[in-house]
Amino acid sequence: MYSFEQLYQIFSEELGKQNFTKNPKELYEPIVYTLSQSGKRLRPIFTLMACDLFGGDIYKSIPQALAIELLHNFTLIHDDIMDEAPLRHGQETVHTRWNQKLAILAGDTLYALAYRYVMQSNIESLPAILETFNNTALEACEGQQMDINFENLDVVSKDDYILMSNYKTAALFGASMCIGAIIGEAPEEDVELLSLYGRNLGMAFQLRDDLLDLYGEQKDFGKKTGLDIIENKKTYLFVAAMERADNETKKQLWSCYHDPQVGPEKKIAKVKAIFDRLNIETVTNEAIESYVNKSLESLEKVNRPKEDKVILEKLAKQMVSRKK
Amino acid sequence: MYSFEQLYQIFSEELGKQNFTKNPKELYEPIVYTLSQSGKRLRPIFTLMACDLFGGDIYKSIPQALAIELLHNFTLIHDDIMDEAPLRHGQETVHTRWNQKLAILAGDTLYALAYRYVMQSNIESLPAILETFNNTALEACEGQQMDINFENLDVVSKDDYILMSNYKTAALFGASMCIGAIIGEAPEEDVELLSLYGRNLGMAFQLRDDLLDLYGEQKDFGKKTGLDIIENKKTYLFVAAMERADNETKKQLWSCYHDPQVGPEKKIAKVKAIFDRLNIETVTNEAIESYVNKSLESLEKVNRPKEDKVILEKLAKQMVSRKK
Numbered sequence: 001m002y003s004f005e006q007l008y009q010i011f012s013e014e015l016g017k018q019n020f021t022k023n024p025k026e027l028y029e030p031i032v033y034t035l036s037q038s039g040k041r042l043r044p045i046f047t048l049m050a051c052d053l054f055g056g057d058i059y060k061s062i063p064q065a066l067a068i069e070l071l072h073n074f075t076l077i078h079d080d081i082m083d084e085a086p087l088r089h090g091q092e093t094v095h096t097r098w099n100q101k102l103a104i105l106a107g108d109t110l111y112a113l114a115y116r117y118v119m120q121s122n123i124e125s126l127p128a129i130l131e132t133f134n135n136t137a138l139e140a141c142e143g144q145q146m147d148i149n150f151e152n153l154d155v156v157s158k159d160d161y162i163l164m165s166n167y168k169t170a171a172l173f174g175a176s177m178c179i180g181a182i183i184g185e186a187p188e189e190d191v192e193l194l195s196l197y198g199r200n201l202g203m204a205f206q207l208r209d210d211l212l213d214l215y216g217e218q219k220d221f222g223k224k225t226g227l228d229i230i231e232n233k234k235t236y237l238f239v240a241a242m243e244r245a246d247n248e249t250k251k252q253l254w255s256c257y258h259d260p261q262v263g264p265e266k267k268i269a270k271v272k273a274i275f276d277r278l279n280i281e282t283v284t285n286e287a288i289e290s291y292v293n294k295s296l297e298s299l300e301k302v303n304r305p306k307e308d309k310v311i312l313e314k315l316a317k318q319m320v321s322r323k324k
Numbered sequence: 325m326y327s328f329e330q331l332y333q334i335f336s337e338e339l340g341k342q343n344f345t346k347n348p349k350e351l352y353e354p355i356v357y358t359l360s361q362s363g364k365r366l367r368p369i370f371t372l373m374a375c376d377l378f379g380g381d382i383y384k385s386i387p388q389a390l391a392i393e394l395l396h397n398f399t400l401i402h403d404d405i406m407d408e409a410p411l412r413h414g415q416e417t418v419h420t421r422w423n424q425k426l427a428i429l430a431g432d433t434l435y436a437l438a439y440r441y442v443m444q445s446n447i448e449s450l451p452a453i454l455e456t457f458n459n460t461a462l463e464a465c466e467g468q469q470m471d472i473n474f475e476n477l478d479v480v481s482k483d484d485y486i487l488m489s490n491y492k493t494a495a496l497f498g499a500s501m502c503i504g505a506i507i508g509e510a511p512e513e514d515v516e517l518l519s520l521y522g523r524n525l526g527m528a529f530q531l532r533d534d535l536l537d538l539y540g541e542q543k544d545f546g547k548k549t550g551l552d553i554i555e556n557k558k559t560y561l562f563v564a565a566m567e568r569a570d571n572e573t574k575k576q577l578w579s580c581y582h583d584p585q586v587g588p589e590k591k592i593a594k595v596k597a598i599f600d601r602l603n604i605e606t607v608t609n610e611a612i613e614s615y616v617n618k619s620l621e622s623l624e625k626v627n628r629p630k631e632d633k634v635i636l637e638k639l640a641k642q643m644v645s646r647k648k
Contacts, residue, residue: 104402104405111435115439115454116462123451126450127450144429
């Protein structure tokens with residue numbers, strides 16, 4: 001079995017070999033820029049891992065891992081426009097560095113390029129891979145719309161939040177595993193189990209992201225903590241707090257989010273004080289653990305030797321404690 | 325053989341049967357709105373026609389015809405944002421009626437939905453259809469970028485204009501025919517010939533569009549004539565004029581496009597006077613005829629009975645004289 005680090009290395013090399021320096025150069029510059037940013041590459045590595053677990057040749061799953069990474073980057077570029085985000089991982093977003101028109105078109109192009117890689121499957125697995133890939137892209141769009149809808153809502157239920165995250169984030173984690181398993185020629189039940197493993201891990205990932213935004217160390221996380229609060233984001237912390245708060249606390253929380261007089265630092269401090277009082281850090285950590293446990297339960301049932309599953313087990317457990 | 329009108333009817337009915345009223349409803353409203361606008365539906369009908377020509381069951385090509393129509397509408401929504409167009413065919417564009425964020429996301433969703441239809445091919449023809457569809461989507465993005473680049477150029481060569489139109493517009497006409505022919509199980513040479521027929525017809529379509537913008541009757545064309553001039557678009561008329569003009573006329577044309585003092589009506593009149601002096605209407609009509617002739621030459625070589633090709637022959641000839 002390959003280690004995570006080996007797969008990261010292999011994937012990065014393969015990504016580096018792709019030639020995206022094409023004409024019209026104005027269009028491909030932001031694509032090269034986006035893809036060269038050293039993200040965690042979690043999703044494509046999931047694909048390689050799933051393939052590896054079933055003894056598949058991981059190099060056969062490289063095109064699909066690339067497709068996953070391109071799809072992910074397409075959603076980032078477009079989401080950043082919609083969220084009016086100036087930075088991502090400390091780097092200027094595409095619409096900030098260039099302009100919005102180009103960011104729209106570069107995103108579209110990445111999405112179209114992604115399908116070129118999806119297509120590089122053998123004919124037997126193409127329909128299943130295509131369907132998974134496609135459904136995920138659609139869920140990402142629908143999840144993003146739900147997230148946008150949340151901006152105009154005072155209250156968002158935990159169920160709605162979970163549905164949104166499931167579509168916007170977790171689906172792609174599930175699909176990454178699913179597609180890798182298909183290429184590794186896993187039996188259908190195992191494909192299903194690994195998809196679930198990925199999807200629940202994706203949920204844990206998103207909740208951990210929400211948690212780190214406020215409770216993470218800025219030096220680890222790489223961005224200013226508390227940004228979600230400043231932007232009035234309906235994160236898991238917020239929906240969990242709203243669920244646990246009494247009417248008086250709800251009012252306080254609501255007024256923190258809606259009082260334009262309160263400066264950003266003070267707003268973060270006030271909201272954090274309420275979250276702390278409601279034990280939100282613990283509550284969120286429990287939810288993360290619960291998703292990780294669901295992941296592990298699915299993994300347990302996958303019909304592969306226990307020792308081959310260790311790497312995925314470790315990966316899931318790391319999701320509970322990751323710092324960035 | 326089905327007539328154009330019959331195919332229009334059948335396609336419209338099939339499109340009407342599709343259920344795009346889904347959740348989140350905010351996302352699907354603009355999709356329903358866009359698809360319900362009664363365009364010419366030229367591209368999906370091309371697909372049905374090509375299938376019909378080879379004796380294929382046209383209903384088998386309905387999913388791909390839908391995919392083509394969705395892809396086309398995706399490009400329209402995103403192009404309209406980039407072009408800052410308030411109206412399309414007299415109706416508010418999606419970003420005007422709703423907002424830009426939603427227009428980006430509705431476009432993305434249409435594109436993802438398009439692939440759902442592409443997938444509904446039999447397994448033997450799926451790779452070829454997917455490749456054609458994909459290449460076309462990429463060419464549309466690249467062509468749009470070339471078009472955007474033209475905005476900042478004083479001079480655009482005719483060759484560059486033709487390359488741009490070929491990518492931005494004609495590729496999809498070619499792909500529509502190509503995919504229909506594949507589903508109709510046409511031999512490879514005939515698929516190629518019909519693709520060429522479609523692509524050249526697409527070029528004729530674009531040049532006719534450019535021509536009608538200035539020389540069309542407003543009542544037929546449905547939009548104000550001369551808009552391209554007001555927007556400083558590098559149309560075929562413009563590039564042909566620049567090619568034919570002496571230095572003095574080039575300067576005049578250039579100053580018409582760059583003098584902010586000249587009001588829109590006067591600008592149109594001045595530019596039109598130069599175009600008239602250079603015989604641009606005739607020159608453009610000759611170019612259109614030349615593309616239509618290339619289409620007819622390809623059609624001629626397609627190995628089908630002459631009487632079955634009459635409908636495509638008629639369609640090509642209509643491209644020379646279409647008024648809207």
